[in-house]
Amino acid sequence: MEGLMKGKRGLVMGVANDHSIAWGIAKTLAAHGAEMAFTYQGEAFGKRIKPLAESIGSSILLPCDVEDIASVDNVFDVLKEKWGKIDFLVHAIAYADKTELRGRYADTSRENFNKALLISCFSFTEIVKRAAAIMPDGGSVVTLTYGGSTRVMPNYNVMGVAKAALESSVRYLAMDYGEQGIRINAISAGPVRTLAGSVISDSRLMYNFQKRHSPLARTVTLDEIGGSGLYLLSELSGGVTGEIHFVDSGYNIVSMPRLDELKR
Numbered sequence: 001m002e003g004l005m006k007g008k009r010g011l012v013m014g015v016a017n018d019h020s021i022a023w024g025i026a027k028t029l030a031a032h033g034a035e036m037a038f039t040y041q042g043e044a045f046g047k048r049i050k051p052l053a054e055s056i057g058s059s060i061l062l063p064c065d066v067e068d069i070a071s072v073d074n075v076f077d078v079l080k081e082k083w084g085k086i087d088f089l090v091h092a093i094a095y096a097d098k099t100e101l102r103g104r105y106a107d108t109s110r111e112n113f114n115k116a117l118l119i120s121c122f123s124f125t126e127i128v129k130r131a132a133a134i135m136p137d138g139g140s141v142v143t144l145t146y147g148g149s150t151r152v153m154p155n156y157n158v159m160g161v162a163k164a165a166l167e168s169s170v171r172y173l174a175m176d177y178g179e180q181g182i183r184i185n186a187i188s189a190g191p192v193r194t195l196a197g198s199v200i201s202d203s204r205l206m207y208n209f210q211k212r213h214s215p216l217a218r219t220v221t222l223d224e225i226g227g228s229g230l231y232l233l234s235e236l237s238g239g240v241t242g243e244i245h246f247v248d249s250g251y252n253i254v255s256m257p258r259l260d261e262l263k264r
């Protein structure tokens, strides 16, 4: 099963360090022969990502802050110039002010709502549009979401609303680009200890709760998310688009926590 991505080139956005979900996906894709370009947000992340990118033979590393649309345009201009086209895209970008990733959703400020939705949701639409323009032979796109989109999770607040909008975008974009042979899907990952994950208040408690109460009674690994990324970005999933694919140890099917805990 090796070499599923041989001859395929793509862009990975959202690696902050070697704990990032995007890095888990990139490592798996590299092991299957993919060639990748990476973006980074700011010089500090750039320094951390450089050795990671080099370790899998990638030399295209570009700055990009999705709030600055000129930096997004530049990424796709460079890719068009260097490669002419791409085959896949990974969007693993999200942001909300950490002071509002606690307490009540009702207290979300207008400023934070706009910023969180722009970075965590609308950036996906803007990026897919630009990626599709350099996917003449079709392609596959994956973004990252979380179960807090459809069910209430403590402290997830505006990020849950942004993920709901992101998941809806996946379906609309799948329709928009389907006839061009471009597939658009999302991975809904269980909690992972990353920079973005750790800013959610009490994230450790949520992590441990899902670990205890998911059917598999554990959390998921970056390699497991990488495996699903490989499936969705390769021809293995050729007939799949507009899907929200859960990689969460089955937590999304659970209604009640395990009863033995309540009986104690």
Ligand code: NAD
Binding pocket: 013, 014, 015, 016, 017, 019, 020, 021, 022, 040, 041, 045, 064, 065, 066, 067, 091, 092, 093, 094, 095, 119, 144, 145, 146, 188, 189, 190, 191, 192, 193, 194, 195, 196, 197
């Ligand atoms: P991470 O901190 O490693 O990655 C988040 C990335 O978003 C970083 O690389 C950061 O630079 C980037 N980013 C934020 N604002 C940006 C901006 N304005 N412009 C460009 N990039 C920006 O954390 P992660 O957990 O790997 O997050 C990746 C994705 O996975 C996010 O969409 C997140 O919501 C999602 N996700 C995370 C978990 C989890 O438990 N960690 C679970 C499900 C989904």
